[in-house]
Amino acid sequence: MKALTDKIIESLQSRYDAVIFNEKTENEFSSIAFKEGLHVAIEEIKALEKECCFEEAARVLMKHLNNPLKYHPHYTAVVNSTSAELLESQFFTGKVLDYVD
Structure with missing residues (x-):
């Protein structure tokens, strides 16, 4: 499974690759501009992903x-550098400080 940003980049890249130039069409300039816009968007997404906090x-x-539609408020996600876990709380005691020294 891929990260969301990777899916977005692939989607834009496939649109970029699908733009076909035909010198005899009136829309050649708009095709070039569209393709350049996609290229700029792809590079910007890559840069933002690298720089995100x-x-x-x-x-x-x-x-x-x-x-x-997918989750209710009692779900918790635990994420580390190699895995992610989705937990559903069945019971919660609240904060208990009785045994803290």
Whole structure:
């Protein structure tokens, strides 16, 4: 499975590759401009992904978890550098400080 940004880049790249130039058409200039716009968008997405901070990356996951058609508010995601886990809370005690010294 690929990351969301990788899927976006692939989608734009396939559109970029699909633009066909025909010198006899009136739309050659608009095809060139469209293709150049896609190229700029692809490069910008790559740059933004490299430069994003932790909060920006986390917000993508938070936005996804807030989709009520897929998840309810009791889901928690635990992510590290090699795996991700989706947990559903069945029971929660709240914060218990009785045993903390």
